[in-house]
Amino acid sequence: MDEHAGVGIRRYEEDGAARSGARGRAGAGRARRSPWAVRLGGVTKSHGSGRAAVTALDDVTAELPYGTFTAVMGPSGSGKSTLLHCASGLERPDRGTVEIAGRDLGPLNERQRTELRRERVGFVFQGLNLLPALTVEQNITLPVRLAGRRLRLDSGWLDELLTRTGLADRRKHRPGELSGGQQQRVAIARALIARPEVVFADEPTGALDTASARNVLELLRQLVDDVGQTVLMVTHDPVAASYADAVLLLADGRVTDVLHRAPAVAIAERMTRLGA
Template sequence: MDSVTKVYGRDGAAVTALDRVSISIPPETFTAVMGPSGSGKSTFLHCAAGLDRPTSGSVFLGSIGSDLSKLSENDLTKLRRERIGFVFQSFNLLAALDVRQNITLPLRLAGRRADRKYLDEILSRVGLAQRDRHRPSQLSGGQQQRVAIARALITRPEVVFADEPTGALDTVTAREILTLLRQTVDTLGQTVVMVTHDPVAASYADNVVFLADGRIHEIAKQLSADEVADRMTHLGGRS
C-alpha cells in the first residue's frame, strides 16, 4: 500500500478515512490492525483487499504486479475470488450447503475443481474432518467460523483478510480460532491480516499496526495483550 488516501463525501461533508497510508506487509506473517473507533481500520482492510478503491495512492497484493486500484470491476472480482481469502465476524455460510460444499464454493464460482487431497488436509487442519457433511445449523459458532477459515484457504490465496473474526464468539472459542489462524501462518506459510478491537486477539500476531485519525501511528512487533491495551489507551480508545 503506497500513499493511500480514502475520502468519503464531498466538500464540507468530506471525511478522510485514510490519509496517505504507506505500509508493506511481509509475506507469511500474521498482522493485526487496531485503532480507536473511526481510526480507519475497516477502510484500511477494504482498500487493501480490493473491496474499495482508494481516492489516491496505489495498492499491490503479493505477487500480483498490477495496482489493484486500477483494475476493472471484473478483474477485481476475479482476483478477490481466486487470490484473496476473507473471514468475517458473521460466518456468511450458505444454510443449504454442507461443510464441504461451503468450503469449495469459491472454487465452484471460479469454475475450478477442488483438489480433494488439499480439501481433506484443510478439513483436518480446522478440525472438521468428521463433520464435513453437516450443514451450518448443525454446527456451533466456533465450528462455523472454522468452515469460514477453511473456505478462505481453499483457493491457496496470496493473503487472508480477517475482519473481527472472533467478535461473535465466546472467549474460549475465540482463542481456538486465533490459534488456528496462527497455525495457518506457521504451518501453511499463509499471510493473514486481521482487523480487531481485542488486545488478546492482537497478541497472537507477529506485528500490530496502530491506526489513529486515518494514519499509521505505530507498527510494533509481538506485543502482549497488556502492551496492546496500553498503546490503545494512549491512542484514545479500544475499539
C-alpha cells in the same frame, strides 16, 4: 508516522522475508512478482463529499511480507475497516497504490478486480455468510465451484483444511448443526480453499465466546507458521492482536506505530494512549 513506527515496519519486513522464503502451500504454484503479499503506498480515502467529507485513510503506507500475521487496531473511526477494504480491493482509494502479490490494482476494471479477489484473496468476516442448505464441505468448496474452470479443487488440500480446522468428522453436517466457533472455522477453511496469497479477516472473533475465539486465533496462527499463509486481521481485542507478528496502530487514518510480538497487556496500554 513517527520514527519508531518506521523502524518497526522495516524490522517487520526483514523478518517476514526471512520467514516466508522456504514455505509454499499458500499461493502454491504461482510465480511471485514481489516480496510483499500486500503493499499500500500513500493510500488516502475519504467518505462523503464537500464539507461532509471524512478522511478515513490519510497517506497510509504499509508492506506485508508473505507468511506473516498482521493485526490492525485503533479507536473507533480510525480507519481500520477502510484500510482492509482498500487493501483487499473491495474499495478504490482516492489516491495512492495498492498491490496484491505484486499486481497493481489501480488499472484493473471491476471484472478484473473481482477475478483477482476470487483467485488470490480470502475473506473472513464476523458475519459468516454460510449457506444453511449446504454441508460443511459444500460451503468450503463453494468459491472453487463458483470460479468454474479458473480454479481446480484440490481434494488433498480440502482434506488437510478439514483436519486442521477440526471439522473432518463434520464435513457432511450443515451450519445449523455446528457451534459458533465451528461455523467460523468453516468460514476460515472456505477462505483458504483456493490457496489465496492473503486472507483478510474483519473482527473474526467478535461474536465468539472466549474459548471459541482462542481456537480460531490459534488456527490462524498455525496456518501462518505451518503453511506460510499471510493474514491481515482487523480487531478491537488486544488478546486477538497478541497472536499477530505485528500490530499496526491507526489513529485519525494514519499508522502511528507498529508493535512486534507484543503481549496483550502492552497492546492494551498503547491503545489506551490512543484514546480507545
